[in-house]
Amino acid sequence: MKVIGVTGGVGAGKSLLLAYLEEKYGACVVRTDELAQELIRPGTDLHGSLQELFRGKNAFDPEGGLIRTRAAELIFKDPTLRARMNDLIHPAVKTELIRQIADRKKEGRTPYFVVEAALLIEDGYKKICDELWYIYADENRRRDRLRKSRGYSDEKINAIFASQLSEELFRRNCTHVIDNSGSVEESYRQIRSILGDGII
Numbered sequence: 001m002k003v004i005g006v007t008g009g010v011g012a013g014k015s016l017l018l019a020y021l022e023e024k025y026g027a028c029v030v031r032t033d034e035l036a037q038e039l040i041r042p043g044t045d046l047h048g049s050l051q052e053l054f055r056g057k058n059a060f061d062p063e064g065g066l067i068r069t070r071a072a073e074l075i076f077k078d079p080t081l082r083a084r085m086n087d088l089i090h091p092a093v094k095t096e097l098i099r100q101i102a103d104r105k106k107e108g109r110t111p112y113f114v115v116e117a118a119l120l121i122e123d124g125y126k127k128i129c130d131e132l133w134y135i136y137a138d139e140n141r142r143r144d145r146l147r148k149s150r151g152y153s154d155e156k157i158n159a160i161f162a163s164q165l166s167e168e169l170f171r172r173n174c175t176h177v178i179d180n181s182g183s184v185e186e187s188y189r190q191i192r193s194i195l196g197d198g199i200i
Contacts, residue, residue: 001105003113003128007120008135009164011142011157013180013187017135018116020188025195027112028104036093040066049088053081076159090123098128112195121165121173131175136167138181 004027008014021027040046042064050059050066059070075082097115104110117125126132137145139161146152152160171177176194180187 001101001108001110001113003101003115003130005120005125005129005132006114006116006135007118007132007174008137008170008180009142009167010118010160011146012135012137013145014116014135016184017178017180017187017191018114020191021112021114024188024191025112026110027114028100028110029114029116030097030100032093032097032115032117035096036089039092039096040089046088046092050085053084053088090119094123094125094128101128118164121169126173132173134170134174134177136170136177136179136181141181 004021006014006018018029018031022029040050047064047066051064054060054066054071054074057070057074059067059074061067071085075085101113104113115125115129117123120126120129120132143154143157146157146160147154178187178190
């Protein structure tokens with residue numbers, strides 16, 4: 001089983017390509033953002049730690065769930081708070097991923113295990129992945145996607161872009177680059193050139 005880490009700037013169109021890997025190649029795709037949401041659900045140890053971290057900041061709904069938009073707003077304004085939150089969540093996510101990878105390897109039925117993470121490079125996922133893929137799209141395309149699909153303002157887009165790794169660093173740290181600036185079929189063709197024609 002090959003473990004592939006997938007990363008790229010926001011708005012690069014990673015979701016569509018991850019779906020293709022699932023459908024065409026039978027890949028098990030784990031999105032670390034979704035996994036984190038599972039690990040911080042009410043009743044978990046991690047949820048309790050977050051309640052302490054955000055105490056008095058109105059970051060939880062009446063059922064005890066973390067309000068993601070509120071938490072994002074808080075950590076965006078406070079780098080120290082963001083670092084403390086990351087120090088809680090990221091190690092737990094990585095530990096769970098390592099466990100899932102080991103389980104899938106034991107089963108022996110999964111050809112590819114794909115990990116999607118915004119901080120794939122920064123958090124050292126190179127150590128648990130066989131190779132890293134960078135999903136690239138030119139800046140204008142990404143901006144257009146974020147305006148249309150998420151309704152982001154130019155100010156918000158600028159702030160997000162400023163917080164992410166440079167294209168040079170993405171390219172330097174990744175094994176393969178998929179240029180997702182053009183047609184979907186062209187992006188699929190690039191994946192086939194790496195993995196072959198698929199199993200389905």
